[in-house]
Every structure is written in C-alpha cells, then in structure tokens.
Amino acid sequence: MRSTPRSNLASVHAAGDRGRHFVANRLLLLAMVGGIAVAARLFSTSLSGGVVLCPLHGLLGMPCPGCGLTRAFCCLAHGQFATAAGYNPLCFLVAGLGVAGAAISIAELFLRRRLTWYGFFFNGKLARALAAGVITFTLVRIAMLACSGELFSAYIRTSWTYRLLAGS
C-alpha cells in the first residue's frame, strides 16, 4: 500500500479553497432550504394525479423512503400537520433538520467560523441508528400498503412500466 504525504493534500487545500467552500456550502444549504419552503408554500396541498417524478416509483411502483415528502412539505407549509404525517411522517424530521441546518449556517456565516457544538451530527452510530429507523419505517409502510392492496393499485395507477406494458 502506498502512503501519500499530507503535504500533497496541503497543496490542494489552499486557504482560498476552504474559505470558498465554507461560504458556498452554507449559501447552497440556505438556498435549498429557502427554495423548498417557498415552493411548498406556493403549491396547493391538494396534490393528486400528477406526474410521478420519482424514478423508483415510476419503474417499480414501490414507495421509496422519501415517497410523499413533497406533499407532506406542502401540507407543513400550510399548517396541516396531521395531513403531512399521513403523507410521510419523516417530513417532521427532515424539516426540523433543514430548519436547524439553515439556522446554523446563518450563525456560522455571521460568525465566520464553524461552530463545534453540533458535532454529534457527525456521529456514525447516530447515523446508523437513524438509517435503521428509516429503513424499518419504509419496510413497514410497504408491508402495510401491500396488505391493504393499495400497493398494487398504486402501481397500476402511477407506474411508467405498467403504462408502457399496457400500451396506454
């Protein structure tokens, strides 16, 4: 195995690069969160019958972990929390993290330094526990949809592959 001196990496990390990334990353995060919030507020909460944009859902007719988040965010933006939970309960977690991330980004841009107190977001064990929760939630949701028969009817209604095969 070959070792590479950190001096090579030092030449990559010119002070200007890191400074540019520091600002750009936070501005991008703010633009993303702000854009989602504005779009969710502008769109109607009665979203149904639209084009399926998710490639997983389009190909397989199966819900991915984020299925329903778009509609859920729209409902959250209109204060319809119960309806949002019905579309995808993960919306509260994702929205909460988004708001927290935006607040931290604003603080760091103002202070011009990286804060250290949110180091737990870089904890691998926390991430694995969260991943296990999300995967379990998705599998349970798929199982419930399958048992209720909604999974197959949704596949017929929305899947690109079924429409292609059925010739419609």
Place this chain on the structure above:
Amino acid sequence: MDMVDRKDIPVFKMEPVLVLILGLVTCGLYLIYWNIKAAEVLNKVAGREVISPVVAVISGCCAPVHIYYYYLCGQCLPDLGALIGRPEIKDQSILLLILGIFFPMVAAMIVQGHINAIYAEK
C-alpha cells in the same frame, strides 16, 4: 510529516453498475447504506468531516438533500486524486450537483468509480 495511508481508508469497493441495480431493486434502501459508507470513505480521504453521516442518511429520503450530498462528495475528489497520485482529478461539485438533479444514479456510479480507484493495485 503527516501521512495519509491507504490502509486507513475503509474498504468500500464495488462495481458501479451494482450500485445502480441494488439501488433500484431495494427501492432506494440500499442507497441509504451506500450514502453512509461513501461519506465515511470520503471523509477519511479528505482528513476532515466534509459530509455528515446524518446528512448521508437523510439524503436517501429527500431529493434536494441528495443533490447537496453529491455536491459535498465532489469537494472530496481533489483529496482523493492527491491520495492516488492523480492530481488531474478536480473538484467536481458542480458536475455532481447537476447530475444529482437529473441523473442521481449516474452521480452515485461516478463517485463509486472514484472510490474504487483508491483500492486499485499498481
């Protein structure tokens, strides 16, 4: 002098096509695992915490976060290039961000291809 040893980099080598297939077959669930492992490798390569593992998990659920995840992956590529002796590998944040919007699986395959280069024998 600080040394970056390839032995310290977690092993995460697999065929990029397999990433695509597993991602589709598991309805995106495999991608949550892939996001975490790729973030782990890239953070180790960069020698700093560029990608939060929590962001890696959430990116498997939410498309905008997924796009942001690929943007961060692109920032680690110059470090990867320096590690494997290929300084021509530049920051591909913008490319991966755009691919993340339109062809996210292609972005994942590109990142996996770069990661595989770490373990290639010379």
